[in-house]
Amino acid sequence: MATTSTSGTGCPVYLGANVFGDRWTLLILRDMMLHGRKTYGEFLESGEGISTNILASRLRSLEEEGVVWRRQDPQNRRSFHYGLTEKGMDLIPLLLEIIRWTGRHFTMNQARTDLVRRIETDRDGLVAEIRDRALSITAG
Numbered sequence: 001m002a003t004t005s006t007s008g009t010g011c012p013v014y015l016g017a018n019v020f021g022d023r024w025t026l027l028i029l030r031d032m033m034l035h036g037r038k039t040y041g042e043f044l045e046s047g048e049g050i051s052t053n054i055l056a057s058r059l060r061s062l063e064e065e066g067v068v069w070r071r072q073d074p075q076n077r078r079s080f081h082y083g084l085t086e087k088g089m090d091l092i093p094l095l096l097e098i099i100r101w102t103g104r105h106f107t108m109n110q111a112r113t114d115l116v117r118r119i120e121t122d123r124d125g126l127v128a129e130i131r132d133r134a135l136s137i138t139a140g
Contacts, residue, residue, distance in 0.1 A: 003023070019061075019067065020094070020099075023056050024050055025062065027046065027050070027061075028050075028062065029067075029084075029091060030095060032082065032083065032088070032134070033084070033092055033095055033134070034095075034130070036137070038081045038083055039073070039079060039081060039082070039136055040055065040082075042077075043059075043082075045051050059082060065087075066085055066088075066116070067084070067085060067091070068082050068084055068085060069083055069085050069138070071083075081137070085133060088134075089130075089134055092127050093123075093127060096123060096126065096127070097119075099112075100105030100116055100119045102116075106119070
């Protein structure tokens with residue numbers, strides 16, 4: 001699938017960074033993948049203090065790139081749910097590798113240390129769990 005990002009050189013790092021290389025974008029993806037967040041309000045409550053205009057911009061960009069989908073909430077027609085597309089789920093290993101790298105170079109609390117250990121010992125199982133959760137949101 002083609003992307004809307006372009007580079008005169010076609011550099012894959014440049015192209016990928018245009019889609020997911022921003023800290024807010026990575027945190028939104030983290031919230032979807034690891035915390036099962038799916039609504040605008042849930043993303044706002046994540047704790048890092050993302051502003052509403054940045055959140056709206058990043059969600060719109062991720063949707064335009066085909067990384068996330070957006071659907072109207074059947075319970076509240078004024079609200080939307082967001083979830084990972086197949087293209088978005090392909091970023092799960094990238095996010096896990098960022099977490100693993102961070103765990104090697106920064107001090108973390110026990111829960112995050114446990115996550116790093118899980119990535120190192122059962123990466124495939126963790127990827128499968130995250131994919132299953134993302135697919136259940138898609139189906140629901």
